[in-house]
Amino acid sequence: MTVPSAHVPLGAVRLSPGLFENRRLLNTGYLGSLTVPNLLQNFYVEAGIGDQSWHLRVAEGPGPHDGRDRHWGWETPGGLLRGHFLGHWMSAAAREVATGANPALAPALDAVLAGLQRCQRENGGEWVFAIPPRFLERVAAGLPTWAPQYALHKTFMGLVDVYRDLGDRRALAIADAAAAWFDRWSEGFTPEQFADILDAETGGMLEVWADLLEITGDDRYRRLLDRYWRSRLFDPLLDGVDVLTNMHANTTIPEVLGAARAFEVTGDERWRRVVENYWRLAVIERGTFCTGGQTSGEIWTPPFEFAARRGEKTQEHCTVYNMIRLADVLFRWTGEIGYLDYIERNLYNGILAQQNPRTGMVAYFLPLEGGAHKHWGTPTDDFWCCHGTLVQAHSRHSGLIYYDQPDGAVVVAQLIASRLELEGFAVTVELRETAVRVGPDANAARAGSRHRPDSWGVVITTEATEARRLRVRIPEWVDGPAIAQVGDGRQEVAPGFLEIDVDAGTTVIELTLPSRLAVVPIPDEPSTVAFLDGPVVLAGLVDHEVALTGTLPERASELLVPDNERQWGEWLRGYRTRRQQRSIRFRPVYEITDEAFTMYFPIADAEGEQ
Template identity: 30%
Template structure:
């Protein structure tokens, strides 16, 4: 995690301007603005006024105060031979990734302290740091961690056990697993971020000795390895550990940490970005974004052009070619082929952590080349994804934000569902004010129109921002106090979607300079002056790049959605479509102050209520719609409705699905394998097992007849057995191409005797001698269709 205020973001003058187009704007990044130092106002100098953003902040503040530091510290103390003071939290805190939440918590309470001034939060941050120093003393070598290790015999032990093995060259690195420990360096990256935030935002300098001592231990581990072995370790998700050591160098000026940071460069992923090649398809999104954040930090420190090139290219490709309409990315946490959004609108889109990190990268790029187009993306992601991720009624967080029609957002629990996105959620909703205001030596820029007050210390000014944004486009910026009349510039962002922008100073229309997406007023200001901007918020349709017949609806910065049903009600209806020769003419306002509309004559199979997507926390939505003109609808209607009904029926009867070849899915389903490898073909992840090997995994079952469906590539040949809890279900033998050039599904009835009385079974795929399973992509278990109905 990277906080972007105060000492933590030492802003450097940009040496190279990012060239390209804004994600949702046609204007160029080239402009007259000279690259210069630009910083966001410190978080402690901005306070939110009533709005949905302040509600999210307040709810999160209340939640953070209820959390107990000693529960996060449970494994840290236990591993050092000290008695834990409280039981550990649940979820991932009861797995081998245990301990990662402490770093998120330390960042969140530090951010919230800066945002609110609540002294309880600073006291807790100080307590955590004191405990970490005590634990390091008990360890005796700088080591401090909460993660665990699962041995081959299944025994769970302290994670420190893996490092002598690694130093000896015994490195067993997979996507999420390193010698039986779940992402230990990712875990440490979170801890480092928390320590740095505690120093920057709470003034707790004791955090740095803890960071330095831990760095000494980590440096010793890598010093024992060859460069090739370092790369092998880095094949396991390691977060932004390169970012951690670049920042430690910034804080200590010790070149040891810069050297280590640059050594932790993952060639397999980052070299292609330096070469400006998009090879993102089928790699895990949030595994790789933090590595790029590390390059951005290294560019700040070293000025090396390759680091800038890679970071800028990555951002451009992700935001413009791999992102959904709400600004999130990833299907089941993975990037997919560029410009194929319409093929990936599923129940598992948009992991929050990935957007949280992309927004941090956006801030870095903006610092180097301040252009309003960066905030077209930032605002979209912030409003439509981050604000959708927290349920303000409960304060809890979603992992994915599903864009599949009718899907429900699943939210975490306060104690027992600790995941990565629960951690980043605590942080995201502690810093809604961090990116509103930005300053240079002579200009204050407003990038986000979130109601707030601010102190501009450099000018001795206090400001107030009043707006009903994003529900209406009336924006007023007032200078409530000013030390003395002075000449400076105020710049208001004109979003790329805005067709016009009317500006007034003290109630009178003015002509303002236009520069890189801003209207800038340069004059002598005095206390009481105000600047007003009005942005018309028109509805517009945004088609997907790969299929103009799949569209989303937006109003100003806000993604709109069809309100379908309560999450308490099953959704079994046909997916809605839009039909008309002029679709925009078919939306009528219902309650414009709440951005509510209805379709008139264009909704299929019926008219639709249209509302802001982000606020559908406890409602089912449709975000993407199939769109047809009248002639095309007549041709497509029958096939469209039939296929939608088939897919909906299958989804309704689904019991469990296993996406083979995907790290998170394989971990969730307890994959075990031998002589077996994950792979990718035609944009889909899968796994095969060769002669002498196997792959097995657990899946949920329910009473009654079930069907197993497996997905294959039509040209592959295979010969293997499928077993359920050790009993043969069927033999799969494809000795000739089954469906050349396409994926296909096969279904196998599951006898009730194999699942009776069980809630979970183990599926095992075992190739015949000299044969393989070939690539198997997905395994789906669903209830058998009633007699006479085809799945």
């Protein structure tokens, strides 16, 4: 049965100390370290604003110290995607301010908006971007130009998010004036000519037009929605035809997110069918790597054919982030729990795994070859596309934990340490005995825990002024029935939703989620497997692909035992191999920084036969 859901209000959720809050803090510290002049550097250059010292520094180029003073990489003046990062920064900063998590970013955000207003005035009142209109003329002429609409969309996106999250009408006015240019420009082409233009990566332009239509009601945006229907992708999807294999993934995911917003704003069912068929073809009938992610060299793999696609450029971060967004959309439409399980797998093994736990920087790809290394970006020298999605992703963890449903129920969608506060109702989620503190005394173990627990302990506390229904996701990775203890009552719960009607006052729900090592084979090479501990992929600390011996692939989890399990007040999640010629230690992939690692292992019998 379809049970639509909605996000809870911004500011109603705060992360509690723990893994996700630690990563958010790394990210928000980075947001605050970037200066307004550097964020606006390319917008000022395009508008003819700046001082001579800046132009001299550009001529010198980046050096050992210049990277700290200016932005380089994809943000280097003259770069074809210059200016793209500012939109991501605005979106992330607005969310941090709106949720109350980091109000200190508000002055910088205010200064950025003032700078963009000035650029728009200097450019004649409409154009506000860091690249020139000439780039779009080249696309229209069929000349090679690297994705100008992708770059332009980021500025639109940031402005729209600032307006939606903070209600700042300056941001809306800038976006609305800039959209007038696009309405005028796009009406000058035949449908076939514009179809050619749409084939040159438009990013999330369709989503922006839908957002602005909802905000303003202006028919200009309805016209733009119709023009940005990408017929060469959407028409086959409407017919259920798989056109994704070897297609650039993150060209299409933002377009489908735009289709989702178009459906939500217009109610036109053809947009919804595009979205639903895309998910079916991209995920259900294609499969994923063990991490939950996909793509090799930024393109979709053939359905369930992964063995030949493992390399140094698998799982692009942008695709992980945008597919999480798509799963969030589909859960809100349907209430189906599988989308939440998908989000969880990708949060741990994509969003967290591709953020450096020490520096907060991003890995563009998560390599799946044997003996891989994560290649980390730097604060000011790279500014890849994934650099932008990184700062957005870690500002939005709180938005994926709780949802409202029409019957008044609150969904606990992700088991992330946090607190929800609504009028008359509050929920606190606390994790226990899963690599977190286990008691007030950091040197004391919980009674009975001689070794690392083989279950996740979760405590959910509600405070209500009247009775309320709670739906708690019991993850698909739970091994056997979960145990829910409410007062003296105890019940077993299968994966799915635990439904509890909580009374007025305080209710404490203690969940025990049994977990075991799971083995996930490559579909087209089933003797090669990865290991998962709950939703978390384990990475072997080995600099090449090595076969493990002594059992069948489906029983390969028998080859791993807990390793270095205890540290002060924490249970650690490491493992090591046993009965192997060479011992290999395993750690959660999201903890890996600069070590060589391998995630897939061939399994051979005692004689070495695979």
